[in-house]
Amino acid sequence: MNVLSFFPLFVTPLLDGLSWGVMLVLIxxxxxxxxxxxxxxxxAHGGFYMLGGYMVFAVISAGYGFFAGVxxxxxxxxxxxxxxxxxxLRRSYDFGPITQLLIMVGLALAIEGAVIYIWGEQAKGVAIPNMLSGxxxxxxxxxxxxRLALVAIGSVLIIGVWLFLERSRIGLVIRASLTDKEMARAFGNDIPTIxxxxxxxxxxxxxxAGALMTPIRGIGPGTGASILLQAFIVVVVGGLGSYRGSVVAGLGLGMIDVLVARYIxxxxxxxxxxxxxxxxLLLQPRGLFGVKGVMEE
Incomplete structure (x- = not known):
């Protein structure tokens, strides 16, 4: 029997893993x-993901289309x-990471409480837009x-952000500021605005990402915490502050997540x-590409 005859059996899980991996990269x-x-x-990052999904639900419930919701x-x-x-946050930079942590945890709880108050505790969902159905x-x-559209849109955004950081003047300022914020400020750059x-x-x-995933996975008050955990794992595996690490780890972990769930x-x-x-972490405590900075050589 031709080995290639088995290939269609693996197409769906592989593409599922790719689409979820791309979304993990975005988050x-x-x-x-x-x-x-x-x-x-x-x-509070998971909370903002969650808000994206709830905004789509709210706009569609008001009678508008999916893309208006996005x-x-x-x-x-x-x-x-x-x-x-x-x-x-701007008031917290001089007080250290503990203050910032408390602020962001408090904001995450506030977002979760707000969505429960407005939309209730039941999970919500929306239909896939007609032009992308089938x-x-x-x-x-x-x-x-x-799902193919998710891969395409996510890939374009990932590449676009990389090009922005690598090629644009603002991207250059951001990268320079990672090394020396005072030097970047001395050249007339408005660091607080950046x-x-x-x-x-x-x-x-x-x-x-939350808006795009809502037609597939739905959205609920607990979604933010779950997404935050998965995003942290991607960031830690890829290396804190490493854009390339987030891309590699997100795609890899997304694929592993889907394939293990499907076949095991x-x-x-x-x-x-x-x-x-x-x-x-045992083999590479700083992650796969763990260096200080958003982009590294």
Missing amino acids: AMGLTLIFGFLEVVNF AGAIVIVAILGILTERLL SVLVFGSTYPIY YTYVFASGVVIAAF SFRLSGITIIAVLLVV
Whole structure:
């Protein structure tokens, strides 16, 4: 029997792993940007992901379309991100990481409490938009168009952020500031404003991922904590502050998560991810690409 005849059997789980891995990269990418530049561990990151999903649900419930919901999620979370950095975090930079941790944990709890108050404790879901519904044939196996769209959209965003950090003037300022913020300020760069934009960008990316994943996984009050844990694992495995590490770890762990759940046991998938984390930390305590900075040579 031709070995290639078995290939269609593996197409679906491999593409599922890829689509989930790309979303994990997006979520972890926001954490990495915020930690790499602001040196703040954003414990509210999962909450912003959750808000992205709830915004889509709210906009669709109001009678508008899915893409209007995604746009609404981006705008609302961008505003919240700007306010969070300017009103909460900016006052904490001189007080150390413990103060920042308490602020972000408090914000995470506030977001969770707000969504329970507004939308209740029941999980919510939305339908896949009509223009992206249905399936196509991929290597002899039918596969949902929406999941392929997730891979394409996520990949474009990942590459776009990398090009922005690597090639643009603002990206150069961000990278220079990682090494010496005072020197970057001496050249006339407005570091506080860059802080605001980096934080807002990081949480918007998380909300965008949350909005895109809601038609597949739904959204609920506990989603934020679950996503935060998975994103932290990706960031730690990849290396704190390493953009490249987040990409590699996110894709790898997403694939492992889906394949273990599909072929071994759903309950073992989470344990396997934790095992990978422990092995990496034992062999490489700083993670796979653990250097200080968002981008490294």
